[in-house]
Amino acid sequence: MNTPIPDPDDALILDSIDRFLERDVRPVVRELEANDVYPQKIVDQLVELGLFGATIAPEYGGLGLSAETYAKIIERISAVWMSVSGFFNSHLIMAAAVQRFGRDEQKQQFLPRFASGELRGGIALTEPDCGTDLQAIRTRAVKDGEEYVVNGTKTWITNSSAGGILAVLVKTDVNTQPPHRGMSLLLVEKGPGFTVTRKLDKLGYRGIDTAELVFEDCRVPATNLVGDTEGRGLQQILAGLELGRINIAARGVGIARVCLEESLAYAQHRQSFGKPIGEHQSIQIKLADMATRVESARLLTESAARAYDSGERCDMEAGMAKLFASEAAVSNSLEAMRIHGAYGYSKEFNIERYYRDAPLLAIGEGTNELQKIIIAKQLIERSRV
Amino acid sequence: MKVLVPVKRVIDANIKVRVKSDQSGVELNNVKMAMNPFCEIAVEEAIRLKEAGAAEEIVLVTAGIRQSQETLRSGLAMGADRGILIETDEALEPLAVAKLLKAVVEREEPGLVLLGKQAIDGDNNQTGQMLAGLLNWSIGSFVSKLETGDGSISVVREVDGGLEKVRLKSPAIVTVDLRLNEPRYASLPNIMKAKKKPIDMFTPEDLGVGVAPRVTVLKVVEPPARDAGVKVSSAAELVEKLRQEAKVI
Ligand SMILES: Cc1cc2nc3c(=O)[nH]c(=O)nc-3n(C[C@H](O)[C@H](O)[C@H](O)COP(=O)(O)OP(=O)(O)OC[C@H]3O[C@@H](n4cnc5c(N)ncnc54)[C@H](O)[C@@H]3O)c2cc1C
Numbered sequence: 001m002n003t004p005i006p007d008p009d010d011a012l013i014l015d016s017i018d019r020f021l022e023r024d025v026r027p028v029v030r031e032l033e034a035n036d037v038y039p040q041k042i043v044d045q046l047v048e049l050g051l052f053g054a055t056i057a058p059e060y061g062g063l064g065l066s067a068e069t070y071a072k073i074i075e076r077i078s079a080v081w082m083s084v085s086g087f088f089n090s091h092l093i094m095a096a097a098v099q100r101f102g103r104d105e106q107k108q109q110f111l112p113r114f115a116s117g118e119l120r121g122g123i124a125l126t127e128p129d130c131g132t133d134l135q136a137i138r139t140r141a142v143k144d145g146e147e148y149v150v151n152g153t154k155t156w157i158t159n160s161s162a163g164g165i166l167a168v169l170v171k172t173d174v175n176t177q178p179p180h181r182g183m184s185l186l187l188v189e190k191g192p193g194f195t196v197t198r199k200l201d202k203l204g205y206r207g208i209d210t211a212e213l214v215f216e217d218c219r220v221p222a223t224n225l226v227g228d229t230e231g232r233g234l235q236q237i238l239a240g241l242e243l244g245r246i247n248i249a250a251r252g253v254g255i256a257r258v259c260l261e262e263s264l265a266y267a268q269h270r271q272s273f274g275k276p277i278g279e280h281q282s283i284q285i286k287l288a289d290m291a292t293r294v295e296s297a298r299l300l301t302e303s304a305a306r307a308y309d310s311g312e313r314c315d316m317e318a319g320m321a322k323l324f325a326s327e328a329a330v331s332n333s334l335e336a337m338r339i340h341g342a343y344g345y346s347k348e349f350n351i352e353r354y355y356r357d358a359p360l361l362a363i364g365e366g367t368n369e370l371q372k373i374i375i376a377k378q379l380i381e382r383s384r385v
Numbered sequence: 386m387k388v389l390v391p392v393k394r395v396i397d398a399n400i401k402v403r404v405k406s407d408q409s410g411v412e413l414n415n416v417k418m419a420m421n422p423f424c425e426i427a428v429e430e431a432i433r434l435k436e437a438g439a440a441e442e443i444v445l446v447t448a449g450i451r452q453s454q455e456t457l458r459s460g461l462a463m464g465a466d467r468g469i470l471i472e473t474d475e476a477l478e479p480l481a482v483a484k485l486l487k488a489v490v491e492r493e494e495p496g497l498v499l500l501g502k503q504a505i506d507g508d509n510n511q512t513g514q515m516l517a518g519l520l521n522w523s524i525g526s527f528v529s530k531l532e533t534g535d536g537s538i539s540v541v542r543e544v545d546g547g548l549e550k551v552r553l554k555s556p557a558i559v560t561v562d563l564r565l566n567e568p569r570y571a572s573l574p575n576i577m578k579a580k581k582k583p584i585d586m587f588t589p590e591d592l593g594v595g596v597a598p599r600v601t602v603l604k605v606v607e608p609p610a611r612d613a614g615v616k617v618s619s620a621a622e623l624v625e626k627l628r629q630e631a632k633v634i
Contacts, residue, residue: 011455012462013576015570016462016572020570023570049573050574063577
């Protein structure tokens with residue numbers, strides 16, 4: 001199946017991305033992935049390509065790409081190695097929170113360094129005891145003069161070990177009701193009191209660092225609070241997650257597509273009972289379902305990205321795209337494995353990697369169960385009787 | 386030194402080319418286009434000369450339909466300084482292109498013209514040589530190594546018998562071969578900057594060059610399909626088949 005020809009503005013960008021992937025990523029994926037090696041050279045190339053500033057505004061040195069273009073980049077990368085999209089995605093969610101809600105000096109202080117890739121990071125929300133229910137976090141930040149003192153534990157934090165900064169969701173007030181009014185977002189740079197305790201060993205999404213962190217009397221300048229006032233942290237980070245969900249959806253499109261493409265090729269080569277397996281009806285049905293999922297997932301993702309670009313509220317659209325495209329990736333990777341038979345199960349083919357990478361998409365940036373809750377709530381709110 | 390790099394828009398090298406149903410040519414509608422890979426090598430070499438301090442300015446030129454600007458943009462994103470589009474809807478033959486390029490060379494007065502040895506669409510392998518003939522300049526074709534010196538350019542040519550080292554008097558024409566370099570991909574910030582680089586527009590009439598085709602294409606057809614090969618299970622079987630069926634040994 002052909003990917004549609006992009007308009008000229010996107011064409012040059014996507015062409016560079018394709019060349020980077022073919023030349024510098026594809027040949028090394030299998031080895032780096034198998035050994036869970038942090039691909040420093042690839043990260044350096046992402047810096048060089050400008051991707052750490054992809055969605056940051058040009059006035060801060062970023063590229064100011066639309067979510068629509070961004071999603072196309074993510075789709076392409078994920079069709080080669082999903083982990084590569086992770087190095088700059090949570091970094092850009094952090095940047096989006098600063099760009100949308102930060103004070104002017106704060107934007108000047110951080111955004112140019114985020115955009116150039118000199119200072120890289122991610123977002124630290126999840127804790128050992130809570131992920132979906134973020135209002136239950138226990139990490140605290142207590143104001144002490146011109147500083148906050150942070151104490152607590154975060155886990156499953158991507159880019160935390162290799163990165164230099166994180167947007168950390170903390171409680172600045174534990175007594176307020178509802179609890180989110182007591183939650184704030186703090187930019188915490190690596191330093192005393194901020195320890196990475198353990199790198200996590202994962203089923204998929206390997207190569208990229210996901211780790212457990214401890215903050216122990218970690219002192220952060222009070223000016224690193226995102227925005228003017230405490231108590232806005234949850235909304236600030238949830239707003240950034242809209243882009244995050246479009247990104248997850250685009251990853252889903254990429255994986256679902258490559259599973260289809262590899263299956264289509266295989267089904268025409270592999271013979272059984274005197275004909276290519278692609279001529280057996282049960283394989284054809286699989287291919288038809290896979291292709292339909294790819295196309296639907298892409299359209300939902302494009303439409304969510306367009307809604308995001310137009311500045312409309314798009315939590316429902318982003319949620320639908322994320323839900324559908326991630327499930328498409330999970331289904332297509334399993335179908336691809338069946339079509340490939342034993343070779344799908346082999347470490348010498350890519351299919352088993354897609355099969356291990358895809359389920360993260362159903363969990364990260366809000367589980368699919370949570371997406372359904374968001375979608376349903378919005379549906380009712382938008383059509384009250 | 387100013388370097389002029391003529392570039393051509395062709396069907397992307399990774400696309401399977403299809404013949405139009407009326408056999409008048411190949412299908413270009415809805416097909417991904419790109420810069421001819423040999424032209425990319427020429428652009429890359431010009432940028433390397435500039436980075437090494439041997440060139441001051443890189444000017445790209447292309448002749449063709451308006452969308453050929455995209456090809457110029459991709460070279461500007463790699464690092465060239467400005468572009469020239471000679472806009473025409475005419476199907477251009479190598480001699481017409483060489484004449485247009487001669488007119489551009491006379492305006493721009495470059496010290497070096499770097500071209501691809503051929504374009505992957507027509508595989509003509511003529512434009513550089515014709516341009517050298519029209520200008521009466523020295524030329525090094527099929528170049529896999531290039532060094533600039535005082536008033537001269539040394540190149541290594543890939544010829545049938547091996548490698549040939551030639552020193553060219555400046556100004557010169559060089560057509561580049563595959564092994565000269567590996568072209569860079571443009572970074573995204575450079576793609577953005579390239580949008581602001583100037584592109585001058587001309588028509589063949591502006592340059593006083595007639596480009597009407599001299600060759601009439603009668604028909605374009607697909608190469609005949611080849612039968613699938615067979616797998617042999619042993620060397621003995623292979624020898625047997627070569628002897629009995631192919632009758633080559
Ligand atoms: C590879 C990887 C990278 C990650 N990177 C980051 C990162 O960079 N930063 C970060 O902060 N986090 C990160 N995470 C954590 C991720 O965001 C959480 O895992 C996710 O939000 C789910 O939280 P949880 O694991 O605590 O599951 P839980 O919240 O404990 O959920 C368990 C199950 O219960 C369901 N559930 C929970 N509440 C409800 C409800 N109200 N209704 C219905 N069902 C419900 C969930 O859908 C899920 O099926 C990462 C996770 C992984 C696997």
